[in-house]
Amino acid sequence: MFDEIRFNTIERLPNYVFAEVNAIKLAARRQGEDIIDFSMGNPDGRTPQHIIDKLAESAQKDKTHGYSASQGIYKLRLAICNWYKRKYNVTLDPETEAVVTLGSKEGFVHLVHAIINPGDVAVVPDPAYPIHTQAFIIAGGNVHKMGLDFNDEFELDENRFFEKLQKTFQDSIPRPKYVVVNFPHNPTTVTVNKSFYERLVAMAYKERFYIISDIAYADLTYDGYKTPSIFEVEGAKDVAVESYTLSKSYNMAGWRVGFVVGAPKLIAALKKIKSWFDYGMFTPIQVAATVALDGPQDCVEEIKDTYKKRRDVLVESFSNAGWKLKAPRSTMFVWAKIPPCAQHLGSMEFSKQLLTKAKVAVSPGIGFGEHGDKYVRIALIENENRIRQAARNIKKYLKQLEETS
Numbered sequence: 001m002f003d004e005i006r007f008n009t010i011e012r013l014p015n016y017v018f019a020e021v022n023a024i025k026l027a028a029r030r031q032g033e034d035i036i037d038f039s040m041g042n043p044d045g046r047t048p049q050h051i052i053d054k055l056a057e058s059a060q061k062d063k064t065h066g067y068s069a070s071q072g073i074y075k076l077r078l079a080i081c082n083w084y085k086r087k088y089n090v091t092l093d094p095e096t097e098a099v100v101t102l103g104s105k106e107g108f109v110h111l112v113h114a115i116i117n118p119g120d121v122a123v124v125p126d127p128a129y130p131i132h133t134q135a136f137i138i139a140g141g142n143v144h145k146m147g148l149d150f151n152d153e154f155e156l157d158e159n160r161f162f163e164k165l166q167k168t169f170q171d172s173i174p175r176p177k178y179v180v181v182n183f184p185h186n187p188t189t190v191t192v193n194k195s196f197y198e199r200l201v202a203m204a205y206k207e208r209f210y211i212i213s214d215i216a217y218a219d220l221t222y223d224g225y226k227t228p229s230i231f232e233v234e235g236a237k238d239v240a241v242e243s244y245t246l247s248k249s250y251n252m253a254g255w256r257v258g259f260v261v262g263a264p265k266l267i268a269a270l271k272k273i274k275s276w277f278d279y280g281m282f283t284p285i286q287v288a289a290t291v292a293l294d295g296p297q298d299c300v301e302e303i304k305d306t307y308k309k310r311r312d313v314l315v316e317s318f319s320n321a322g323w324k325l326k327a328p329r330s331t332m333f334v335w336a337k338i339p340p341c342a343q344h345l346g347s348m349e350f351s352k353q354l355l356t357k358a359k360v361a362v363s364p365g366i367g368f369g370e371h372g373d374k375y376v377r378i379a380l381i382e383n384e385n386r387i388r389q390a391a392r393n394i395k396k397y398l399k400q401l402e403e404t405s
């Protein structure tokens with residue numbers, strides 16, 4: 001019907017690259033096969049009990065069932081600012097520099113929606129968490145993808161990053177207005193030090209762009225690494241916003257709680273657009289989220305420990321199975337280079353073969369951008385026994401592959 005009526009935004013959005021692997025996974029499960037699933041970044045753990053208790057308690061009150069505040073209740077915005085003070089010694093104003101979002105994905109999409117004029121350009125590293133690119137496409141903007149370079153320890157090659165960024169600003173018409181960064185990075189696990197933000201903020205002032213920083217994995221760090229915040233850099237608050245989520249640190253992915261803080265001009269834009277889109281998340285969820293941020297933090301340590309143990313078991317058992325992997329310093333992923341005997345397959349075919357022949361689901365790197373095609377992403381969402389089982393299956397598969405090639 002009405003073929004002349006076209007949906008430009010929908011047509012500009014790519015099909016979901018992971019759909020193909022997901023379809024094979026679901027079909028195998030329907031056949032009764034046990035698939036060991038490392039494909040999604042969806043935490044498998046339960047939300048800490050004191051947070052669930054607070055939700056239940058608040059939901060029993062008469063006054064918590066109406067529309068809430070779209071920008072977030074004041075108490076939660078205050079807890080966010082206190083979290084920054086404690087963690088990073090950064091002072092933020094809960095009225096003008098913080099907004100609660102329905103998970104950080106919603107916050108990112110609506111922020112971009114609020115600030116992009118048609119044709120505006122943003123620089124986004126490649127590979128990337130897909131919404132970091134697609135939010136600009138949804139909003140009618142354009143993306144300049146910039147390949148991400150890092151060393152064997154998954155540390156960003158800062159010099160290369162800034163050489164490339166400088167060149168982008170020299171060559172691009174129109175000049176980019178936004179640069180997206182996400183460290184610790186999904187999918188590559190790449191991390192940065194404070195010096196990176198010092199250089200980025202200095203460049204933002206010089207080249208006149210805003211920085212959008214996503215620190216979803218800020219707390220999931222190992223081996224002594226500590227995630228810096230861009231706001232530890234003097235002057236960052238005028239040129240940057242940073243987002244965080246309770247999904248990962250507190251196993252609250254389904255609750256949809258995140259926030260964006262920083263540059264008042266961008267925060268005001270996000271608040272305004274959100275006031276047209278939503279009435280805020282359910283108040284008891286906001287009350288419970290306040291308790292998560294303000295309350296005891298040993299639950300975060302426990303969640304982090306679980307991922308660390310799984311990381312160690314996975315790296316060791318997969319390496320023993322013939323797939324040599326390096327342990328990341330952060331996130332809930334292992335960014336795994338495809339083993340030499342399978343590199344010719346590319347990440348999509350390799351992922352399909354892992355599924356059909358080893359009964360192991362991973363995310364093909366190509367789904368995160370063309371610079372990801374030599375890798376697959378393994379999410380640490382299966383327990384240690386299942387990780388060891390996956391390693392046994394992979395060992396057999398790799399042996400077959402070597403014999404036939």
Ligand SMILES: Cc1ncc(COP(=O)(O)O)c(C=O)c1O
Nearest residue numbers: 041103104105186216245247258
């Ligand atoms: C880098 C990054 N940012 C944001 C999100 C989304 O988090 P939320 O659950 O808060 O929407 C994810 C989820 O995987 C992520 O990897």
